[in-house]
Amino acid sequence: MSLTAKLLLGMLLCCFPLQVLAWDWHTKVTLSLKDQTLLVACQLLEKNYGIHFSYSRDVVDLSHRITLEVRNKPLKKVLELLFEPYDISSSRIGNQVVLTMKNKPLRTISGYVEDARNGEKLIGATVYCPAQRAGTVTNQYGFYSITLKKDTSSLYTSYIGYTPQRYKLPATGNRQIVMALQPTNSLQEIVVTENMKAHLQEQTQMSKVNIPVTEIEAVPRLLGEADVMRTLQSLPGVTAGADGSGGMSVRGGSPDQNLILLDGTPVFNSEHVFGIFSVFNPDIIKNADLYKGAFPARYGGRLSSIIDISMKDGDMKNYHGEVSISTIAAKFMVEGPLWKNKTSFILSARRSYIDLLMDGAIKSGMDLGENGDFFAFFYDANARINHIFSPKDRLYLSAYGGEDALIISQDHDYETTDAPDQRRYQEKSSFKLGWGNLTGTLRWNHVFNQRLFSNVTFNYSQYFFLTHYHYNFQSYTIDEHSQLYGRYTSRIQNAVGKIDFDYRPRPGHAIKFGVASTTHIFKPGTFFFEDDSATPSLPDTSYNNFNTVGVDMVLYGEDDWQLTPDLHLNAGLHAAGFLVEKRFYRSVQPRLGLRYLLPKSWALKAAYTHMYQPIHLLTNNGTNLPTDLWVPSTPKVKPMLSKQITIGVAKTTEDHQYEFSLEGYYKTMDNVIEYTEDASMFNSAGKKWDDQVIIGKGRSYGTEVLLEKKQGSTKGWLGYTLAWSDRQFAEVNNGKRFPYKYDARHNLELTVIHQFNKNWEISAGWQFSTGKPLTLPVASYEGIQEPSPYDPQQPLPPRADELGARNQFRTSNIHRLDLSITYTKKKRLWTKSWNLSLYNAYNQQNPFYYYVKSDPVAKERYLAQKTILPILPSIAYSIKF
């Protein structure tokens, strides 16, 4: 080596840190990483300390993000901190650190998460292993299963409203562990600081909203009744019917496209009093989930949404109850063990009582006669029994019944001899109008092993509409009498048998699969008449007295698959076949969801789903009514099919205080139906009902933003929706698209719940919606009644109005503020609670409908707006024991 070369080498060596030449496991290392990948960590070590890493990119994944701050720590320790959580082992070969994957055996921990006080199973509770950054949530039966490495020492479990709990695990082996959580005193709610709860960015599921029952009870009430469906209507993407009425639309779908499940059993009509209240008594509700899109493969049969409501199991340890009375209804709930820690029951019922209070006034006001009667009420009742046969087997038996009814009977004795009346006869009539649901569910949970859970369900559901009259007439002066009876009923019945499996074969896979069969029995409107009069007119007869039976068969499977640490795929398939009147309709519906973890703990989510609905609801173009008829698909009216694509971002803040989601969606719907314009007086669906409907397409798209504050003494949410929804029928508006009746461009909902102390809680909800479409007349013209101007008693010619294009106009904007204050006082043996609510606090006169009104006094015609729910204060009182 020449002198020049030696000098150059000496200068070069001076420029390098000494560590390059010599590092070992004890070399002191300083490293600072903030949400950076392992690859960056390796690059820094190589750059600063000359440590070269060798690994196979196909085997060793260095994309995991990590936050680490170490100062002058031995290299061996630092590498352990970096790689141990990801099962990456490091060894020195020559001057390199070689990275390989550890091959460790697995273990599975499974069991139930429950309320420690009463054994109530908790749905959607998080079970999490921070060391391995792996977690799962309990299914709708409170069951979980998580597969982990053997050296896991503990698991954490958490659930909103409960104190998070850490469970130490035995050293080895699969285990079945029941995790019992204590409810938190809401004033001392623990702020979860560790990664003990699944963040939104850690859930592949999107377009899903969970409503805790505490929030249902905390938000302002209408007439004192807490209501799950009203609470759902204050979420983005959900549009309610006209002020105070039901008919919920989700992402531009029609109300019949919502599948409402109570303990897995479909409820066909979820409304009391034409939608002002829902049929679900909040006292027995444990959990409510709303899916607006990204439908899991296990759900099907409706196009637009799934509302999955679970009833409480009943207290396994102690007897409890609740009695309450509100402005409109009284109710009770009682629960307790039939056999402690083995069998529990829960029973609840409620009935409106306004008709009883106003009995005298109504009777005299309606001139019902001396023995006349009037009842107008709704009631519902729920019962459930839950039995634990063994740690592996549980049985649930539940039933629901509810009805809205109007009963009027009249009894008149006319003995008038003065002109012009001169009535001398007896007239008696009775009339009943009612509708309601009956459901029954039997479910058997079985745990095959730590990784395989099954649920077998048999359920029955019926929706009925019924009206009948008796009429008796007897003259006092001549031989003249009438005895008439008439009845109209419509009904749909469902019987379901299904088995669902939940299988966790290994980390990174959560598989659900199952098979189901549903038998539908349709009776869309049957009339029956009897006439036992002196001069009978029609013979005793019935019309449309037939049933149509359809069988729906479903096979589904889905896997929530962790492709890489940052990328999850939920891939599912829902195959369905519908057999009706020797016709068979089949569909294969892909259900795909994707989640990719972005920097700063944001998740990018996307989903694509097909949904299929073989049954239709015949309803008029205005309001959904109890008289609406369920009918099966026909050769002309094929099953409805929707395709929806959703994309969005989501994040839960590190302190779990806030959740944020932003989603955009585009949905198409085929084979949607509407009545033809002159078929609005439809009474029953005969064999040829499909001649009276038109078939078209629907489309909806929009953006939804939801910001929720989930913890602390102040909770609530802010939702905003920007959406479009339209329909297209060849026969309407010359085949051009027109806005769907639920199309509201902007929706804004703000709900705030604040707990001052252990006694006082207030809540407020403000909703704003831009006007909804409506059809109005655009011209007026003379009508005609009689052929000849010489006919006697010639009336003035009627005035007819020509309707404009369908849904061409918009109602005025709709907004209102609801307020509520609740006072709760805990006594030694019971807790009493007062709730004062103010619905529509600033008395905004929102439109329920519009009509053209003629004012003969002012001699003018104008468009009038009817409001049905002005400011409505209400009070509710309850005692819990």
Added chain:
Amino acid sequence: MRFIIVYAIGLVMLLTACDKKARLDLPYEGDKIVLNTFMLADSVAYIRVTRSEPVVSSNDPEFPELTNAQVTILENGLPFSAVHRQVINGRGYFVSDSVIRPGKIYTVTAAVTGLTAVTATDSIPAQPEVNGLFAQKTASQISFTLKDPGNVINYYRIHIYAADSTDGAIRPLSRIKYRLDPSFNNNFADIISDAYYEDLVVKDERISGKSIVFVLQTSLPVTYKYMIAEVVGLTEPGYRYLKSLDDQQDNQEEGNFLAQPVKVYSNVANGYGIVAGMYAKRITCKVKE
């Protein structure tokens, strides 16, 4: 069934509902010719030609007549009869010089300078077969028999008149309000709502091909000497027009909260109104003492 629901919801709304003038502007579609005639067999045709107006107006029941309209009638596609304008009871009509004949098809056209000409066609239906009108003094029921032909869909309109006899002829005095057994028209609510009508239209879906005794319950006991039942055969356009017009009137007069906008049927091309054939059958009886 809708009436029942209206009745039930009405009870709910009694407590809270209120209405006010809406702050919405209703645009006007523009002037159009309105052509109205019910062409009654064996009678001349009385044709009203008027002009449409904006919906929001002074509520004047009289619409502007188009007195200078050119009205023509074709029978089975051939020129039928001249028309002349005549004012009857204060209103102007274009009256045909010849009587309308059963079984024929008529096309009526009206043209006015400055407006689009309108035209409409309909046929004359068969005359209903009715007989056996019976009524008894102080009774609240009257009856007659209708024989419905079974091979076609038939539509009927029923009027009941109190009558008197002058010069041996029985002439109507006034219309009587009545109601039908709900088995004919499903109006269950009539039973409890004390609803009676001067005029009902029915379709023969329940009675097709049968001979049926219609028993009508009157709002007041029968106190007259004579009675007349008039059963008018309607064509489908006539039935659809009367039914939809009645439905729309219900909505407007009662403020129907179901908010189902009802489109009044029209068979008039380029305009509004109805041209429909009718064939009436009147039967009479002396009320039994």
